[in-house]
Amino acid sequence: MRARPTLEKVAARAGVSRATASRVVNGSMRVAPQIREAVTRAVEELGYVPNQAARSLVTQRADSIALVFPEPATRVFSEDPTFSGIIRGVSMEIEEADKQLVLMLTGLSGGYQRVERYATNGHVDGVIIASMHGTDPLPGVLARRGVPVVCSGRPSVPSSLPYVDMDNVGGAERAVRHLVEGGRRRIAAIAGPQDMIAGIDRLAGYRSVLRDSDRRSIIAVGDFTRDSGTAAMRQLLADDPEIDAVFVANDLMALGAMLALRQAGRRVPDDVALVGFDDIPAASYAEPALTTVRQPTEEMGRRLARMVLDLEEKAQVMLPTELVVRGSTTPP
């Protein structure tokens, strides 16, 4: 492997000092045009690429940011488009800023220390934490260590850390209101885990609309998996056969619920209307297609990245969600 040329070589070839070459490479304005051009030519002729390690060493910047998924790795990239959307958004923004994206999937086993060690040792200019559990200690720890941190999802413990969250409450409200407006009387909910902010907020949205529309709530809790949706639906039907609509806290469970309804001989949407949350691809393939709430995941990734890169002010941001009406709530 031919040794990569150093700045020194470039400077020599261009007949200037290393300092000047550095200035040109870094786009300083204070260089005479013909010298700049000479250096630029030398760079191209030699195929010079700056050594990031050397640069980092002196600038104390790493020009890379970490994207951390504290979930057990196995669950992270399943069917959930949230994660992929975030990755895409982050990736685009990072790429635009000409920085690097370091991906860290921390399993349960000591991955924490690893992230902490890595992030606090200057490897990284900032950390984006895609946490689902609002109680994660990692963001706080890193922030205290002086590492720029931005979270996806509002921490359940109030804190001053910047985050980008989806409007789960608003999305759930719109979804349930849609059911109310469709004339549904007995609207149940299948909630998600109540230790996740998404689970909590979506249930809160459901509750708030039911209260306003003077209906009694009836709730079963699942764990965001399809099977738990099926089980929850069966329980709801057993509890109250009069149910004519169900708001489900995510699509996977909604698909499971649809199965349970079919097995129970209830037609969707004629007998029971169904709304999900997330808009996973399978939602639109379902039969009938699932009405659901879409989240701007890619936008979330972009905002997260821009904040951690200091391209926009670090703040606590709430992104709007959107109701996607399909066949599971409206007869064709």
Added chain:
Amino acid sequence: MRARPTLEKVAARAGVSRATASRVVNGSMRVAPQIREAVTRAVEELGYVPNQAARSLVTQRADSIALVFPEPATRVFSEDPTFSGIIRGVSMEIEEADKQLVLMLTGLSGGYQRVERYATNGHVDGVIIASMHGTDPLPGVLARRGVPVVCSGRPSVPSSLPYVDMDNVGGAERAVRHLVEGGRRRIAAIAGPQDMIAGIDRLAGYRSVLRDSDRRSIIAVGDFTRDSGTAAMRQLLADDPEIDAVFVANDLMALGAMLALRQAGRRVPDDVALVGFDDIPAASYAEPALTTVRQPTEEMGRRLARMVLDLEEKAQVMLPTELVVRGSTTPP
């Protein structure tokens, strides 16, 4: 932010030289036990973490490897569990080796140069390319530049580059043989794009079994999307209404085909049996559940990582695939 301690500080605190401290930190055997202990204590007391940039600068290693997805970013992380599996596997193995994973989604727009520049400038000890198009020039370019490269998926142009591929041919053969053994007479195929190795190989597998079992092949081509599967299925039915089985080159298209069959009034599996490929989550949710071919994606990621990390010999590896029989080929 409190300044991070340097090796110098650690050495001072332990009352030794920087060189000795370095030796301890790097686990050299040639240090007296009590000195080693003193240094270790100093490291802990100060919370010392080595500066990777400084280390890289002198060792010429980056302790990180890049995982490149040359697909347009938007398509990469859709529903396809192949990618997530690879990421998971790679991530685990990299983590175990205590290195970093740099994720690069190169869109179409000049992402190439960026990867090339990045990978050849010593940022990275190796590159894993998750290419789907076997004609990708990137692997060759990097290899020529002396960067260790491993590809996921066999390049369609024969080369000596190491890769890890799935046994697409074998999987397709098993799938089609399963249809033959189920007594199906008229077995069609919906092929994938013929510029992707997976598309080519899966079709080859289909063809080989049909030839051996003395059947005529009947083929429509899709582009791995669900809609293209629907369209292809319609065309097949129009071409030959006698079809009683279809081998589909991926699950997404198979799901689309299932829709077309339902709309055409054909029962699955009674009238037409259906086999897919990939085993995406939605395959098992489908009604009936889809018989398909599962690929060891996580294992693929692990092997890719181990090869690029030189933990195992760089070679051209073929991973076995597995037929998963479900309701779309066997009546309950």
Added chain:
DNA sequence: GGGGAGCCTGAGAGCGCTCTCTGGAAGAAT
């Protein structure tokens, strides 16, 4: 007891780059 051999530690030279500081030239102002 003398001379190696072996082992550990410390000194010091860089890795490639950025950035401050200084010097010198050119233009502006007196």
Added chain:
DNA sequence: ATTCTTCCAGAGAGCGCTCTCAGGCTCCCC
């Protein structure tokens, strides 16, 4: 013409670490 200002290029000091090399100590063998 002289001084001041401005602007640009170069010299040089490090960033924090690794690693070679040399020195000094201990231990063993003759």
